[in-house]
Amino acid sequence: MSEVSVTKDAVEKTGELVALTGVNKHFGALHVLQDVNLSIARGEVVVVIGPSGSGKSTLCRTINRLETIDAGTITIDGNPLPQEGRELARLRADVGMVFQSFNLFAHKTVLQNVMLGQLKVRKTDKKAAEEKARALLDRVGVGTQADKYPSQLSGGQQQRVAIARALAMDPKVMLFDEPTSALDPEMINEVLDVMQQLAREGMTMVVVTHEMGFARSAANRVVFMADGRILEEAPPEQFFSNPRSDRAKDFLSKILHH
Numbered sequence: 001m002s003e004v005s006v007t008k009d010a011v012e013k014t015g016e017l018v019a020l021t022g023v024n025k026h027f028g029a030l031h032v033l034q035d036v037n038l039s040i041a042r043g044e045v046v047v048v049i050g051p052s053g054s055g056k057s058t059l060c061r062t063i064n065r066l067e068t069i070d071a072g073t074i075t076i077d078g079n080p081l082p083q084e085g086r087e088l089a090r091l092r093a094d095v096g097m098v099f100q101s102f103n104l105f106a107h108k109t110v111l112q113n114v115m116l117g118q119l120k121v122r123k124t125d126k127k128a129a130e131e132k133a134r135a136l137l138d139r140v141g142v143g144t145q146a147d148k149y150p151s152q153l154s155g156g157q158q159q160r161v162a163i164a165r166a167l168a169m170d171p172k173v174m175l176f177d178e179p180t181s182a183l184d185p186e187m188i189n190e191v192l193d194v195m196q197q198l199a200r201e202g203m204t205m206v207v208v209t210h211e212m213g214f215a216r217s218a219a220n221r222v223v224f225m226a227d228g229r230i231l232e233e234a235p236p237e238q239f240f241s242n243p244r245s246d247r248a249k250d251f252l253s254k255i256l257h258h
Protein backbone atom coordinates (compact mmCIF):
# COMPACT_ATOMS: atom_id res chain seq x y z
CA MET A 1 0.00 0.00 0.00
CA SER A 2 1.31 3.45 -0.82
CA GLU A 3 2.35 5.84 1.89
CA VAL A 4 -0.40 8.25 0.91
CA SER A 5 -3.25 5.82 1.32
CA VAL A 6 -1.93 4.56 4.66
CA THR A 7 -1.84 8.11 5.99
CA LYS A 8 -5.21 8.91 4.49
CA ASP A 9 -6.87 5.91 6.11
CA ALA A 10 -5.25 6.78 9.41
CA VAL A 11 -7.07 10.13 9.50
CA GLU A 12 -9.61 9.85 12.23
CA LYS A 13 -13.18 10.26 11.10
CA THR A 14 -15.12 11.77 13.95
CA GLY A 15 -18.68 12.21 12.84
CA GLU A 16 -20.53 14.33 10.41
CA LEU A 17 -19.34 17.85 9.63
CA VAL A 18 -21.36 18.83 6.56
CA ALA A 19 -24.80 17.44 5.77
CA LEU A 20 -27.02 18.14 2.79
CA THR A 21 -30.48 16.66 3.07
CA GLY A 22 -33.09 16.72 0.31
CA VAL A 23 -31.46 19.74 -1.30
CA ASN A 24 -33.21 21.15 -4.36
CA LYS A 25 -32.29 24.19 -6.40
CA HIS A 26 -33.73 25.69 -9.57
CA PHE A 27 -32.43 28.35 -11.89
CA GLY A 28 -35.72 29.34 -13.50
CA ALA A 29 -37.01 26.23 -15.24
CA LEU A 30 -33.72 24.41 -14.79
CA HIS A 31 -33.67 21.96 -11.87
CA VAL A 32 -29.94 22.12 -11.09
CA LEU A 33 -29.86 20.23 -7.80
CA GLN A 34 -32.35 17.39 -7.47
CA ASP A 35 -32.88 15.77 -4.08
CA VAL A 36 -29.22 15.89 -3.17
CA ASN A 37 -28.24 14.05 0.00
CA LEU A 38 -24.62 14.16 1.03
CA SER A 39 -22.97 13.62 4.37
CA ILE A 40 -19.32 14.54 4.83
CA ALA A 41 -17.37 13.37 7.85
CA ARG A 42 -14.77 15.41 9.67
CA GLY A 43 -11.43 14.85 7.99
CA GLU A 44 -13.00 13.34 4.90
CA VAL A 45 -11.90 14.26 1.37
CA VAL A 46 -14.73 14.09 -1.15
CA VAL A 47 -13.99 14.55 -4.83
CA VAL A 48 -16.96 15.58 -6.97
CA ILE A 49 -16.86 14.76 -10.65
CA GLY A 50 -19.35 14.78 -13.48
CA PRO A 51 -20.13 16.29 -16.85
CA SER A 52 -20.25 20.02 -17.46
CA GLY A 53 -23.50 21.54 -16.24
CA SER A 54 -24.26 18.68 -13.85
CA GLY A 55 -24.40 21.04 -10.85
CA LYS A 56 -20.97 20.55 -9.23
CA SER A 57 -20.21 24.26 -8.81
CA THR A 58 -23.74 24.97 -7.68
CA LEU A 59 -23.43 22.23 -5.07
CA CYS A 60 -20.23 23.82 -3.73
CA ARG A 61 -21.71 27.28 -3.77
CA THR A 62 -24.75 26.23 -1.75
CA ILE A 63 -22.47 24.94 1.04
CA ASN A 64 -21.20 28.44 1.82
CA ARG A 65 -24.47 30.01 0.78
CA LEU A 66 -23.21 31.82 -2.29
CA GLU A 67 -26.36 30.21 -3.69
CA THR A 68 -29.59 29.81 -1.76
CA ILE A 69 -31.56 26.57 -1.98
CA ASP A 70 -35.26 26.07 -2.69
CA ALA A 71 -35.81 23.05 -0.48
CA GLY A 72 -33.92 20.83 1.92
CA THR A 73 -31.40 21.60 4.62
CA ILE A 74 -27.67 22.12 4.83
CA THR A 75 -25.89 21.97 8.16
CA ILE A 76 -22.28 22.55 9.17
CA ASP A 77 -21.32 21.00 12.47
CA GLY A 78 -25.01 20.44 13.13
CA ASN A 79 -25.98 24.09 12.59
CA PRO A 80 -28.18 25.15 9.67
CA LEU A 81 -26.58 27.73 7.40
CA PRO A 82 -27.26 31.27 8.60
CA GLN A 83 -29.41 33.44 6.35
CA GLU A 84 -27.56 36.74 6.47
CA GLY A 85 -25.53 39.30 8.38
CA ARG A 86 -22.60 38.66 10.64
CA GLU A 87 -23.49 35.02 11.12
CA LEU A 88 -23.27 34.52 7.38
CA ALA A 89 -19.87 36.23 7.22
CA ARG A 90 -18.65 33.89 9.93
CA LEU A 91 -19.99 30.89 8.07
CA ARG A 92 -18.16 31.99 4.95
CA ALA A 93 -14.97 32.10 7.00
CA ASP A 94 -15.63 28.63 8.41
CA VAL A 95 -16.11 27.31 4.89
CA GLY A 96 -13.00 28.15 2.89
CA MET A 97 -13.52 28.35 -0.84
CA VAL A 98 -10.98 28.23 -3.63
CA PHE A 99 -12.24 28.86 -7.15
CA GLN A 100 -10.88 28.26 -10.60
CA SER A 101 -10.00 31.95 -10.89
CA PHE A 102 -7.87 33.11 -8.02
CA ASN A 103 -9.99 36.07 -6.87
CA LEU A 104 -7.20 37.82 -5.01
CA PHE A 105 -7.46 41.54 -4.40
CA ALA A 106 -5.32 43.03 -7.16
CA HIS A 107 -4.51 46.25 -5.32
CA LYS A 108 -3.32 44.48 -2.18
CA THR A 109 -0.08 42.61 -1.68
CA VAL A 110 0.01 38.87 -1.20
CA LEU A 111 0.58 39.37 2.52
CA GLN A 112 -2.31 41.84 2.80
CA ASN A 113 -4.58 39.43 0.94
CA VAL A 114 -3.91 36.73 3.51
CA MET A 115 -4.25 39.15 6.45
CA LEU A 116 -7.47 40.83 5.38
CA GLY A 117 -10.08 38.28 6.46
CA GLN A 118 -8.29 37.69 9.74
CA LEU A 119 -8.46 41.42 10.55
CA LYS A 120 -12.01 42.02 9.31
CA VAL A 121 -13.88 38.84 10.16
CA ARG A 122 -11.83 37.17 12.86
CA LYS A 123 -10.77 40.47 14.49
CA THR A 124 -7.25 39.13 14.91
CA ASP A 125 -4.72 41.80 15.91
CA LYS A 126 -2.39 42.97 13.18
CA LYS A 127 0.80 41.41 14.46
CA ALA A 128 -0.75 37.99 14.97
CA ALA A 129 -2.47 38.19 11.57
CA GLU A 130 0.82 38.98 9.86
CA GLU A 131 2.65 36.16 11.64
CA LYS A 132 -0.01 33.72 10.68
CA ALA A 133 -0.11 34.96 7.09
CA ARG A 134 3.65 34.58 6.72
CA ALA A 135 3.58 31.10 8.21
CA LEU A 136 0.81 30.03 5.84
CA LEU A 137 2.55 31.54 2.83
CA ASP A 138 5.66 29.57 3.79
CA ARG A 139 3.59 26.47 4.15
CA VAL A 140 2.19 26.72 0.62
CA GLY A 141 5.65 27.57 -0.71
CA VAL A 142 5.27 31.26 -1.58
CA GLY A 143 6.74 32.89 1.52
CA THR A 144 9.22 34.86 -0.54
CA GLN A 145 6.41 36.45 -2.57
CA ALA A 146 4.69 38.10 0.41
CA ASP A 147 5.29 41.70 -0.62
CA LYS A 148 4.43 41.31 -4.29
CA TYR A 149 1.08 42.04 -5.91
CA PRO A 150 -0.96 39.15 -7.31
CA SER A 151 -0.31 40.15 -10.93
CA GLN A 152 3.43 39.65 -10.33
CA LEU A 153 2.88 35.97 -9.49
CA SER A 154 2.33 32.92 -11.69
CA GLY A 155 -1.10 31.32 -11.75
CA GLY A 156 0.11 28.46 -9.58
CA GLN A 157 1.55 30.85 -7.05
CA GLN A 158 -1.63 32.94 -7.01
CA GLN A 159 -3.73 29.85 -6.43
CA ARG A 160 -1.51 28.84 -3.52
CA VAL A 161 -1.97 32.33 -2.06
CA ALA A 162 -5.74 31.85 -2.43
CA ILE A 163 -5.44 28.61 -0.48
CA ALA A 164 -3.35 30.32 2.22
CA ARG A 165 -5.95 33.09 2.44
CA ALA A 166 -8.74 30.57 3.00
CA LEU A 167 -6.65 28.66 5.56
CA ALA A 168 -5.96 31.87 7.49
CA MET A 169 -9.55 31.79 8.68
CA ASP A 170 -9.10 28.34 10.26
CA PRO A 171 -11.93 26.92 8.18
CA LYS A 172 -13.76 23.80 9.27
CA VAL A 173 -14.03 22.67 5.69
CA MET A 174 -12.40 23.71 2.41
CA LEU A 175 -14.26 23.73 -0.90
CA PHE A 176 -12.23 23.64 -4.09
CA ASP A 177 -14.00 24.25 -7.39
CA GLU A 178 -11.67 23.20 -10.21
CA PRO A 179 -8.70 24.89 -8.55
CA THR A 180 -6.23 23.79 -11.22
CA SER A 181 -8.23 24.03 -14.42
CA ALA A 182 -7.11 27.60 -15.24
CA LEU A 183 -3.44 26.74 -14.69
CA ASP A 184 -0.69 25.95 -17.14
CA PRO A 185 0.16 22.25 -16.95
CA GLU A 186 3.49 22.75 -15.19
CA MET A 187 1.76 24.60 -12.35
CA ILE A 188 -0.95 22.08 -11.68
CA ASN A 189 1.15 19.81 -9.50
CA GLU A 190 2.41 22.53 -7.21
CA VAL A 191 -1.21 23.32 -6.31
CA LEU A 192 -2.26 19.67 -6.08
CA ASP A 193 0.71 19.00 -3.79
CA VAL A 194 -0.53 21.65 -1.36
CA MET A 195 -4.01 20.13 -1.47
CA GLN A 196 -2.59 16.64 -1.03
CA GLN A 197 -0.72 17.85 2.06
CA LEU A 198 -3.87 19.44 3.48
CA ALA A 199 -5.75 16.20 2.97
CA ARG A 200 -3.04 14.27 4.79
CA GLU A 201 -3.21 16.70 7.69
CA GLY A 202 -6.88 15.88 8.13
CA MET A 203 -8.61 18.89 6.55
CA THR A 204 -12.18 18.20 5.53
CA MET A 205 -12.33 18.91 1.81
CA VAL A 206 -14.82 18.94 -1.04
CA VAL A 207 -12.95 19.08 -4.33
CA VAL A 208 -14.45 19.47 -7.79
CA THR A 209 -11.70 18.43 -10.17
CA HIS A 210 -10.84 16.62 -13.36
CA GLU A 211 -7.52 15.54 -11.87
CA MET A 212 -8.18 11.86 -11.50
CA GLY A 213 -4.71 11.18 -10.11
CA PHE A 214 -5.55 13.47 -7.22
CA ALA A 215 -8.92 11.77 -6.78
CA ARG A 216 -7.27 8.36 -6.65
CA SER A 217 -4.58 9.31 -4.17
CA ALA A 218 -6.31 11.86 -1.91
CA ALA A 219 -10.03 11.16 -1.93
CA ASN A 220 -11.81 8.99 0.58
CA ARG A 221 -14.87 9.09 -1.63
CA VAL A 222 -15.78 10.04 -5.17
CA VAL A 223 -19.20 11.54 -5.80
CA PHE A 224 -20.40 11.37 -9.39
CA MET A 225 -23.02 13.92 -10.45
CA ALA A 226 -25.10 14.09 -13.61
CA ASP A 227 -28.13 16.29 -14.35
CA GLY A 228 -28.26 17.73 -10.85
CA ARG A 229 -28.26 14.36 -9.10
CA ILE A 230 -25.70 12.33 -7.26
CA LEU A 231 -25.71 9.12 -9.28
CA GLU A 232 -22.89 7.27 -7.55
CA GLU A 233 -20.70 7.53 -4.46
CA ALA A 234 -17.84 5.15 -3.81
CA PRO A 235 -14.23 5.00 -2.67
CA PRO A 236 -12.00 5.96 -5.61
CA GLU A 237 -10.59 2.47 -6.20
CA GLN A 238 -14.09 1.10 -6.48
CA PHE A 239 -15.51 3.95 -8.53
CA PHE A 240 -12.72 4.00 -11.09
CA SER A 241 -12.45 0.25 -11.52
CA ASN A 242 -16.13 -0.53 -11.37
CA PRO A 243 -18.48 2.38 -12.10
CA ARG A 244 -22.05 1.12 -11.95
CA SER A 245 -24.08 3.58 -14.02
CA ASP A 246 -23.82 4.00 -17.78
CA ARG A 247 -23.44 7.75 -17.25
CA ALA A 248 -20.39 7.24 -15.08
CA LYS A 249 -18.89 4.66 -17.47
CA ASP A 250 -19.41 7.02 -20.37
CA PHE A 251 -17.95 9.97 -18.45
CA LEU A 252 -14.88 8.03 -17.34
CA SER A 253 -14.22 6.70 -20.83
CA LYS A 254 -14.17 10.29 -22.07
CA ILE A 255 -11.89 11.75 -19.44
CA LEU A 256 -9.52 8.82 -19.02
CA HIS A 257 -8.86 8.05 -22.68
CA HIS A 258 -7.93 11.28 -24.35
Ligand SMILES: Nc1ncnc2c1ncn2[C@@H]1O[C@H](COP(=O)(O)OP(=O)(O)OP(=O)(O)O)[C@@H](O)[C@H]1O
Binds near residue numbers: 027032050057
Ligand atom coordinates in the same frame (compact mmCIF):
# COMPACT_ATOMS: atom_id res chain seq x y z
N1 LIG B 1 -26.55 31.84 -11.92
C1 LIG B 1 -27.10 30.99 -12.78
N2 LIG B 1 -28.23 31.29 -13.46
C2 LIG B 1 -28.81 30.42 -14.30
N3 LIG B 1 -28.32 29.19 -14.57
C3 LIG B 1 -27.19 28.83 -13.95
C4 LIG B 1 -26.52 29.70 -13.04
N4 LIG B 1 -25.41 29.06 -12.57
C5 LIG B 1 -25.40 27.85 -13.17
N5 LIG B 1 -26.47 27.71 -14.00
C6 LIG B 1 -26.80 26.51 -14.76
O1 LIG B 1 -26.96 25.45 -13.84
C7 LIG B 1 -26.42 24.24 -14.35
C8 LIG B 1 -25.37 23.72 -13.41
O2 LIG B 1 -24.27 24.61 -13.42
P1 LIG B 1 -22.95 24.34 -12.61
O3 LIG B 1 -22.08 25.51 -12.84
O4 LIG B 1 -23.29 23.98 -11.21
O5 LIG B 1 -22.38 23.05 -13.36
P2 LIG B 1 -20.96 22.35 -13.24
O6 LIG B 1 -21.22 20.90 -13.00
O7 LIG B 1 -20.13 23.07 -12.25
O8 LIG B 1 -20.36 22.52 -14.72
P3 LIG B 1 -18.84 22.75 -15.21
O9 LIG B 1 -18.18 21.39 -15.18
O10 LIG B 1 -19.00 23.25 -16.61
O11 LIG B 1 -18.20 23.74 -14.29
C9 LIG B 1 -25.89 24.59 -15.74
O12 LIG B 1 -26.86 24.22 -16.69
C10 LIG B 1 -25.69 26.08 -15.69
O13 LIG B 1 -25.84 26.65 -16.97
Ligand SMILES: [Mg+2]
Binds near residue numbers: 056057058177
Ligand atom coordinates in the same frame (compact mmCIF):
# COMPACT_ATOMS: atom_id res chain seq x y z
MG1 LIG C 1 -18.37 24.18 -12.39
